[in-house]
Amino acid sequence: MTDYERQGDYQPSDRSTVSTAITFLFIGLGMGALAALLFAPKSGRQMRKLLRRKYQDAVEQADELLERGSEFAHTAREKVKPFAEAAAKHVR
Numbered sequence: 001m002t003d004y005e006r007q008g009d010y011q012p013s014d015r016s017t018v019s020t021a022i023t024f025l026f027i028g029l030g031m032g033a034l035a036a037l038l039f040a041p042k043s044g045r046q047m048r049k050l051l052r053r054k055y056q057d058a059v060e061q062a063d064e065l066l067e068r069g070s071e072f073a074h075t076a077r078e079k080v081k082p083f084a085e086a087a088a089k090h091v092r
Helices: 003-007 017-038 044-091
Strands: none
Touching: none
């Protein structure tokens, strides 16, 4: 006897999933708005300065990562080049 035979077939509930989803959406929106009010002690001007500074820092870090990545790729290409040339000779 299988589990399905012992417990019977699955019967979906009659409750609407759309209304449940909308309810949870509004609960989440309310909680988010409350958290924003509680954790935003800075004025608009201060927040814009902070965001601008963080954005500039992120751009600088991305540039550094891009530069390091290109250096790594160049180094890897130089190390693999002799093996690629040797493989090309054997293929011909």
